[in-house]
Ligand SMILES: [Ca+2]
């Protein structure tokens with residue numbers, strides 16, 4: 001495994017209260033998340049794939065990755081420059097559905113309700 005993406009995201013992917021690393025794996029060309037060690041003395045992270053192999057956004061310097069509920073189904077999704085992957089209830093399950101982009105490419109990506117209308121918006125910071 002080799003971490004891909006220009007700016008991996010630090011998010012709690014499994015809800016255990018510890019930040020994990022969301023990034024691409026340039027070897028298998030898949031989006032993965034590295035589970036933070038949950039026990040004292042345990043210093044090895046686990047890579048848990050979120051999708052099938054050879055997907056976009058997994059080159060060494062792919063630009064931008066984000067995590068948030070894009071389609072408001074209550075399940076967080078992975079956002080990349082090329083589009084977004086629809087998350088599953090079990091985010092360790094593979095073959096997330098890919099959806100094409102709706103915006104211009106950017107670097108850091110956030111999914112949040114910017115204007116308070118109850119709908120999540122995509123927020124991009126370009127560098
Ligand atoms: Ca976690």
Ligand SMILES: [Ca+2]
Nearest residue numbers: 069070071075
């Ligand atoms: Ca969702």
